[in-house]
Amino acid sequence: MEKTAKPDLNGQQPASSPPVSGGDSQQVYEALRKSEERYRELVEHANSIILRWDRSGIITFFNEYAQNFFGFSEQEIIGQHVVGTIVPENESTGRDLRPLMDHICTHPEEHRYNINENITKNGRRVWIAWTNKLLTDEQGEPIGVLSIGSDITKQRLLEEELRQAQKMQAIGELAGGIAHDFNNMIHGIAGFAEVIHQTTVDSKIAEYASQILTTAHHAAELTKQLLTFARKGAYRLSDCNTHDIVLDVCTMLERTIDRKIQVRQFLDAARPHVKGDSAQLKSALLNLAINAKDAMPSGGTLTFSTRNVEVTEPVSISDFQIAPGHYLLINVTDSGTGMTEEVRQRIFEPFFTTKASGRGAGLGLAAVYGTTHLHKGAIQCRSSAGEGSSFDLYLPAIRERGKHRQQKAPTEITERPVRMMIVDDEAIVRSYSKTLFEMHGHQVDTFASAQEAIEYYRGNHQVIDLVLLDMIMPQMDGQQLFVELKRINPDIKALLATGYSVESKVQDIVADGILDCVKKPFTYDQLQRKISALMRDGHLPLTPPATSQ
Numbered sequence: 001m002e003k004t005a006k007p008d009l010n011g012q013q014p015a016s017s018p019p020v021s022g023g024d025s026q027q028v029y030e031a032l033r034k035s036e037e038r039y040r041e042l043v044e045h046a047n048s049i050i051l052r053w054d055r056s057g058i059i060t061f062f063n064e065y066a067q068n069f070f071g072f073s074e075q076e077i078i079g080q081h082v083v084g085t086i087v088p089e090n091e092s093t094g095r096d097l098r099p100l101m102d103h104i105c106t107h108p109e110e111h112r113y114n115i116n117e118n119i120t121k122n123g124r125r126v127w128i129a130w131t132n133k134l135l136t137d138e139q140g141e142p143i144g145v146l147s148i149g150s151d152i153t154k155q156r157l158l159e160e161e162l163r164q165a166q167k168m169q170a171i172g173e174l175a176g177g178i179a180h181d182f183n184n185m186i187h188g189i190a191g192f193a194e195v196i197h198q199t200t201v202d203s204k205i206a207e208y209a210s211q212i213l214t215t216a217h218h219a220a221e222l223t224k225q226l227l228t229f230a231r232k233g234a235y236r237l238s239d240c241n242t243h244d245i246v247l248d249v250c251t252m253l254e255r256t257i258d259r260k261i262q263v264r265q266f267l268d269a270a271r272p273h274v275k276g277d278s279a280q281l282k283s284a285l286l287n288l289a290i291n292a293k294d295a296m297p298s299g300g301t302l303t304f305s306t307r308n309v310e311v312t313e314p315v316s317i318s319d320f321q322i323a324p325g326h327y328l329l330i331n332v333t334d335s336g337t338g339m340t341e342e343v344r345q346r347i348f349e350p351f352f353t354t355k356a357s358g359r360g361a362g363l364g365l366a367a368v369y370g371t372t373h374l375h376k377g378a379i380q381c382r383s384s385a386g387e388g389s390s391f392d393l394y395l396p397a398i399r400e401r402g403k404h405r406q407q408k409a410p411t412e413i414t415e416r417p418v419r420m421m422i423v424d425d426e427a428i429v430r431s432y433s434k435t436l437f438e439m440h441g442h443q444v445d446t447f448a449s450a451q452e453a454i455e456y457y458r459g460n461h462q463v464i465d466l467v468l469l470d471m472i473m474p475q476m477d478g479q480q481l482f483v484e485l486k487r488i489n490p491d492i493k494a495l496l497a498t499g500y501s502v503e504s505k506v507q508d509i510v511a512d513g514i515l516d517c518v519k520k521p522f523t524y525d526q527l528q529r530k531i532s533a534l535m536r537d538g539h540l541p542l543t544p545p546a547t548s549q
Contacts, residue, residue, distance in 0.1 A: 049128065049149035052135070055142055057082045057101035069151070071121030091117040092125060092341070105142050108134040115152070127156040183220070184426045187521035190216035191432030194524060198439065220521050239398060240278040242328055243267045246304050249285045253302070257289075260299025269306035269328055274395045276375050281395075284371045288332045288391050291365060295336025295389060303333045308397060317394065320378035327377070328397040333390040339383040347381060417441040418465040418531060418540070423453040423481065424497070425473045433468075436524050450476035454484055461489040465540060466531065468518070471498030482514055493540060495530065497522070515539055 049069055052061035062077045070077075070086050082101055083089060089098050097116060104111040111132050118128045128149040135144045190213055197209035250263050257263075274281075285304070292302050309329050315322055339347070348369040372379045375395055383389035420442055422433050430446040437444045447453040450473060457464065467485060469478035476484070478496050486492050496517045518530060534540040 052144055052146050053082050053101070054144040055105055060144065086118050088117065088119045104132055104145055105134065126151060126153045128152065183520045184429055186216050186219050188428030188432050190521050190523070191436055195432070195436050239273055240276055241272050242274055242281065242306060242330060243272040245278055245282050245285065246306065249282060249289060250304060253289055257293050258299065261293060261296055262301045264301060264303045266303065266305040269308045271308050271326065271397045271399065272306060272328060273398050274328055275398050276395060280371045284368045285332065287365060287368050292332065292334035292336060292389065295334055300335035305331045317378035318380045320372070322378050322394060326397045327394045330393040331390060333388065335388045338385045338387045338389055340385050344381055344383050417443065419443040419463055421453065421457065421464050421467045422446045423450065424470040440524065450481045453481065457485050458488050465493065467492060467494040469494055469496050471496055479512065482512060486513060
């Protein structure tokens with residue numbers, strides 16, 4: 001009985017050989033059979049997905065690796081359409097994949113290499129890089145496609161994480177720049193409202209000025225959240241007990257949120273102390289809690305838990321990178337409405353919100369994101385629509401709590417007018433500062449540029465008590481200007497005014513010799529307290545310079 005050869009991967013019968021006789025015929029046949037077996041064995045056991053499908057998209061060959069990868073047996077997959085088995089009708093990106101197979105056959109040049117999302121038998125989404133070869137009959141008409149694929153899911157996820165990190169960095173830079181400029185505007189609005197409030201004798205006008213001040217302070221809180229997201233907010237690190245912070249947050253929530261929401265705590269961390277800013281950490285947990293509350297309009301459970309974890313090698317969590325060491329893990333979980341994957345990927349972006357207009361500025365979780373970066377930690381969110389949300393906050397743990405120093409009660413001193421130089425490129429800040437400070441008896445000289453300030457200081461530094469420098473200025477920033485002024489007068493007394501206040505930068509500035517930093521927007525009382533403290537600590541003399549005019 002004559003044996004019939006199986007079709008090759010091109011879907012065609014092996015070409016007929018010219019007739020041969022006797023033993024030669026048997027040898028040729030045996031050679032062809034062995035060659036085909038080796039070829040088929042190579043294909044079947046290749047470490048790549050190999051399949052063939054016909055012009056209609058029906059699978060006609062599916063190698064062993066493909067069967068193991070996708071979870072379909074040969075009997076299950078042969079004869080099935082590609083779309084609906086290993087190719088979903090729609091990618092998670094929203095792209096419609098139903099026309100893909102026809103498009104590959106009709107436009108093969110465009111699809112020699114393509115990447116698309118695939119799906120396994122158990123529903124897992126994967127990304128495959130495909131190389132496609134169009135198969136044709138003897139007349140050159142397309143009869144199907146041979147596709148060879150490689151799993152690039154991990155690579156795709158890493159690329160997506162990198163893009164997300166780059167996007168968040170770019171948004172952070174933009175947010176920081178906006179917040180800085182906005183702070184200067186708020187500074188001027190609040191400053192002149194303060195001038196009006198202090199000079200008017202009309203009670204109604206005083207009330208209006210007070211309302212302007214209150215609104216300006218609320219606006220300043222928004223910029224503070226933006227700066228926190230941009231990792232340029234003011235913060236002070238100290239040893240703090242996160243269990244105390246969680247207890248304070250839970251106590252506050254139990255008094256303020258809907259009684260239908262049950263607040264639970266499981267504080268199991270043996271080492272709950274971290275090096276951090278307790279105010280910012282408390283604000284971060286409150287923002288997470290408020291977000292959870294809004295996701296449970298009909299009530300539910302809000303749970304805070306802590307435990308210690310050890311990281312043995314550098315690891316990536318979302319778009320955060322954390323070093324090996326001991327960490328405190330704070331988990332905040334709610335039983336609320338949850339989020340879709342599209343929403344979850346955007347929750348830390350500033351101004352992104354799913355709440356109705358007027359119910360939120362979209363800065364709460366952005367501030368949490370910034371606080372996490374400032375504390376060299378990491379945060380990740382797990383959530384599904386209808387299944388609640390869970391946030392894991394990782395913070396570097398410390399072994400023991402630092403000892404608090406007892407602070408001496410401030411000594412009362414007699415304030416005196418000072419002669420001050422103010423250098424700021426914003427005209428409204430210069431105008432407000434001169435008007436308000438001179439109302440209280442101080443003498444103020446203002447300058448818009450570093451060069452003007454240097455020229456003036458060179459001839460008048462003997463009579464200048466204090467220099468107030470803006471941190472961010474064109475050509476030369478406040479820190480650089482301070483270095484130039486210090487060359488003129490090594491005993492210069494200066495403060496730095498800034499909307500930014502990154503801890504490492506502040507330490508560098510103080511090391512240069514600047515006495516302190518003042519965070520914008522500041523009021524007259526806040527600056528006066530700084531001046532009084534400088535006098536009390538001996539940085540400024542209690543009497544004016546002898547040459548003062």
